[in-house]
Amino acid sequence: MLLHLNLCALFLALSPLASIAAPPSYDHPSQTVLSQAASSDILLRGLPILGPDNGCSKTLKTCDWMAKIPDNTPLVRMNLPGAHDTATWNYSDTTSYTRYPGPLPPADLLRCQERPLLQSLNDGIRVFDLRSIYDPSSDTIGFYHSLALSAATTTMTDVFFGLYQWLNEHPTEAVLLSINHEGGRFSAKIQEMMYDIINSDAEKKYWVQTSGSLGTLGQARGKLTLLQRFTFDLLPTYKTKRIGIQLDLSDRSKAFEWACNPPKVFELVYNADKGLTAFIQSYYASSHPLTPTPPQYIEEKFGVTTANLGNATLFNPDQLYISFASAPAMIVLRWLRVDMSPRMFALGNGTDTPGMNQKLLPWLKARKGSRFGVIMLDFYDAVPGLVEAVIGL
Numbered sequence: 471m472l473l474h475l476n477l478c479a480l481f482l483a484l485s486p487l488a489s490i491a492a493p494p495s496y497d498h499p500s501q502t503v504l505s506q507a508a509s510s511d512i513l514l515r516g517l518p519i520l521g522p523d524n525g526c527s528k529t530l531k532t533c534d535w536m537a538k539i540p541d542n543t544p545l546v547r548m549n550l551p552g553a554h555d556t557a558t559w560n561y562s563d564t565t566s567y568t569r570y571p572g573p574l575p576p577a578d579l580l581r582c583q584e585r586p587l588l589q590s591l592n593d594g595i596r597v598f599d600l601r602s603i604y605d606p607s608s609d610t611i612g613f614y615h616s617l618a619l620s621a622a623t624t625t626m627t628d629v630f631f632g633l634y635q636w637l638n639e640h641p642t643e644a645v646l647l648s649i650n651h652e653g654g655r656f657s658a659k660i661q662e663m664m665y666d667i668i669n670s671d672a673e674k675k676y677w678v679q680t681s682g683s684l685g686t687l688g689q690a691r692g693k694l695t696l697l698q699r700f701t702f703d704l705l706p707t708y709k710t711k712r713i714g715i716q717l718d719l720s721d722r723s724k725a726f727e728w729a730c731n732p733p734k735v736f737e738l739v740y741n742a743d744k745g746l747t748a749f750i751q752s753y754y755a756s757s758h759p760l761t762p763t764p765p766q767y768i769e770e771k772f773g774v775t776t777a778n779l780g781n782a783t784l785f786n787p788d789q790l791y792i793s794f795a796s797a798p799a800m801i802v803l804r805w806l807r808v809d810m811s812p813r814m815f816a817l818g819n820g821t822d823t824p825g826m827n828q829k830l831l832p833w834l835k836a837r838k839g840s841r842f843g844v845i846m847l848d849f850y851d852a853v854p855g856l857v858e859a860v861i862g863l
């Protein structure tokens with residue numbers, strides 16, 4: 471039980487950012503060359519998380535899928551496929567840097583994706599779940615998953631820069647970033663670093679500047695929208711600017727509710743004045759007291775997930791719904807004993823146990839045309855057609 475509580479707490483931290491010098495627009499050709507060289511440097515550093523951008527065939531339905539949706543569509547009315555714990559896609563025992571004082575579980579238990587960010591965007595994913603951590607060895611903020619850094623040399627700044635580049639090429643698309651800060655104290659220093667990254671002048675044009683509500687697709691196109699899963703509580707008083715919406719989980723009692731306890735759907739009021747609530751299903755514990763079988767876990771989580779998705783199709787069209795269809799963390803750790811990774815959770819074991827993604831596909835298809843909201847997936851690509859089914863293509 472102690473382990474259980476600690477892990478829940480561990481999984482609910484905050485998120486950081488770094489500061490990027492976006493290349494100013496130079497007129498002189500040699501300066502253009504310089505700024506291009508600087509961009510390539512940043513993209514190279516970002517590669518372990520961003521991956522390469524292999525382009526996006528315009529015949530692919532998922533490529534610029536938002537282009538066809540009217541500008542005045544509220545984001546909360548859309549179906550937005552997301553990648554849970556995206557930065558883990560290339561997580562391995564060799565590439566990843568450990569800050570956990572103990573042996574790490576095998577990498578496949580921490581990996582939730584197999585495709586990097588830029589490819590995910592080309593595949594239609596529009597929401598990323600990024601967990602960040604301050605790395606004192608480089609004095610930067612990087613990405614993390616539960617026990618270890620995903621890539622030791624890639625900073626948050628590098629990753630944002632890659633996303634800006636992608637948005638430059640896909641100006642019809644809107645990308646939401648859910649960011650927390652995990653695994654360590656969210657000190658005043660780290661908070662200020664994050665604040666400065668998000669609010670730097672160079673980055674402003676790439677972030678939706680509205681605070682407290684999600685607007686329309688038209689307002690979000692070509693930009694990132696922040697889903698802030700952390701609280702700025704130690705900033706200097708003059709740093710008052712806020713953007714995006716705050717899905718604040720720093721209150722441990724709420725955090726517990728979010729992840730570990732019934733009610734399995736957590737109603738989070740993120741703007742009391744406007745009556746805006748997020749209905750969030752991020753249940754990653756299990757009501758099974760001991761070690762259940764993989765099918766029991768999958769069945770339970772499928773039930774919880776489709777309960778929230780089902781409500782999204784029926785109720786509150788102007789409220790935000792977020793459903794994590796991803797493997798619960800507790801399951802991952804318990805699976806150390808029963809051979810179940812997030813991959814197996816998503817895909818089953820090949821024959822007799824269907825995974826979450828396989829079960830979700832027909833469920834979504836049967837409700838084509840409905841509003842589902844945000845759905846966070848593990849291994850979204852491994853079941854063909856799943857992203858299309860979320861979007862409703």
Ligand SMILES: *[C@@H]1O[C@H](CO)[C@@H](O)[C@H](O)[C@H]1NC(C)=O
Pocket residue numbers: 517518519521522560562564565
């Ligand atoms: C992914 O990890 C492998 C080692 O496991 C490494 O060789 C490869 O360069 C990594 N890919 C990227 C894009 O960083």
Ligand SMILES: *[C@@H]1O[C@H](CO)[C@@H](O)[C@H](O)[C@H]1NC(C)=O
Pocket residue numbers: 735777778781785
């Ligand atoms: C679905 O909505 C109904 C009606 O508001 C509510 O009673 C129920 O608790 C909701 N289910 C979940 C899983 O949130």
Ligand SMILES: *[C@@H]1O[C@H](CO)[C@@H](O)[C@H](O)[C@H]1NC(C)=O
Pocket residue numbers: 763764765819820821822823
């Ligand atoms: C799949 O999982 C089920 C339930 O745990 C198990 O009974 C079955 O033997 C597994 N099948 C394979 C091919 O691993």
